[in-house]
Amino acid sequence: MKDWFTIPELAASRLPDMPQTRQGLDALAKSEGWRSKEGLARKVARRGGGWEYSILLLPKAAQTQLTVIHSTPANDDTSAQAENRARIWSIFEALSSEAKSECERRLKAVLQVVELKDAGIAPAVAVSVAARQAGVSRATIYNWQGMCLGYDRSDWLAALAPTHGNGSQKSGIDGRAWDYIKSDFLRPERPTFSSCYRRLQKAAKQEGWSPVPSERSLRRRLDAEVPEAVQVLARSGKDKVKTLYPAQRRSRADLHAMQAVNMDGHKLDVFVKMPDDRITRVMLIALQDIFSGKFVAWRISDSENKETVRLVIGDMVERYGIPDMITLDNGRAFASKWITGGSRTRYRYKVREEEPQGLITTLGIELKWAQPFSGQSKPIERAFRDLADDIARHPFCAGAYTGNKPDAKPENYASRAVPLEAFREHVDQQIAEHNARPGRTARSCAGRSFDETFQASLENPATIVRWPTSAQRALWLLAADRIRAQKGSGEIHFYGNRYWSRELNAHAGRYLTVRFDPDHLTRPLKVYDESNALICEAECIEDAGFYDAEAARTHAKARNDYQKAVAAERRAHARLSAEQLAAILAHGPAEREERETPAPRPKVTRIATGNLAVRAAAPAISEDEFEDSLSRALRMTRNASILEFPKGNEPQCSEYGSEKKGGRNPAQ
Known part of the structure; x- marks a missing residue:
């Protein structure tokens, strides 16, 4: 006879008047202080430890059941009994609350018969009394007593379940027919069960599979035998099965603003008229701060390309600094070597030792790739869902909205297209409103807006953000090679604009390289020589009106200032005048030495007279x-x-x- 039991052993025995789970038994042991009762609790002397408890701590009914279970002779099939008990209790747990109430009503009637018999009442009279009080026939009482035969009294509640047999056996269907209807139903084409049943009837008639149960009976059996996840996988695919598993909830509490960002592109459902009169849908490429949820940089482009990705990253760095980490989509534009070159992990392109360092690698940003085909990996996907709706369905885009899918076109479909510049202003306004909207429910926001959450984190003394140098700005600007500087002044003509700086005088007529921002062509250009060394930043020169006197005066003043500056530099470099130069040459070291040394005199001299021909010693x-x-x-x-x-x-x-x-x- 076994007298000591662990919590798992007690839970497996499903004892009466006791909790049926390990958690419940642990709670009971703590509340009653089992471990503090000397002689009734002890530590397990084996690897892993644990506690064992004496049978004397348990209620009387539980002690009786444990005695019966562990007093069974060795030659009895205890494993079969345990499996049978586990089976009926698992069936009972799967019942609805109404079915469990029915089990309790039946158990009450059966126990009433037992009590009357123990009180000396004749068995037949006891059954009659119990049947009358339960409102059933005497045969029903006898049937319930038969369901309890072979089970311990503690298992009668589960044994009295309305159905505790194998449902598949009750269907009585041929195994080949059963395989046929399951295989037909579990297909990606997702046929209805009724159509599968009709084909089963036709196949059973041809193959001689009989009998074929009713459609409802087979459907109940299929739902009982085939788990819901298996049906979803077979009929809807593996992506749908992912939704059946709880999503991972990641906390942002350990982050701060500009510590980590994520980036992606989204094609907006709006017809936009491009400068070349093309009408198309454009891409919104944006960067979002993960901690606050704020959009920190964005641009509009006709496609998802590496050039726009570079400029968006540059906008973020210029406005808010360099983040520590960035999560990118695995698209070709983001995996370009000009963006992620030098990264050891990349889902696209072959990684080569000689490839150039990409923008992200050069800035020292830790790169993390989003899981392919997993929108949950990037919080910006969720933000795009709200933002794109605000942009595309706004009254400003009426008539240009395309619908979010081909079969959802509005009545005024393609009645107008929004000009690109006007659409850019609209997008800027909507993103600003999105960032400033209060009442955000994210844990990091706590009712504040994204802007407020972002700013509060930046003002925290513990937040440290790296800032770029002026030289690093050229890393994300686009390059145009072999632009010839104009002769004379050296000014650069580029996309209809003129750019100039004094340093270009020395490079007039030569081929140069310029780096520029295509969306802001009026900003200064960075100009490099043929060896890719920086020359200067050339400012944009605006055209003036033909009769604009003020512009003429301004230009004349700037030109005079330029001439004065050049003259001042000339004086700074040419410090010696021509007279000073001549004096240095006239009084050089040799002549000065000759002048300081007395010339030798002849011993005989003469005085010149009027007649030079007369000589006299x-x-x-x-x-x-x-x-x-x-x-x-x-x-x-x-x-x-x-x-x-x-x-x-x-x-x-x-x-x-x-x-x-x-x-x-x-x-x-």
């Missing part, structure tokens, strides 16, 4: 005597005006001849 004189002689000669010359000759009558040297005749100049 003179004895050497001192320096003082020479100075006196020179002074006297100059006074004599000044008095006699020897050196003043009329023009054209200069004296010629008879000994050397004139300069014109090839003779030497007397001055030499």
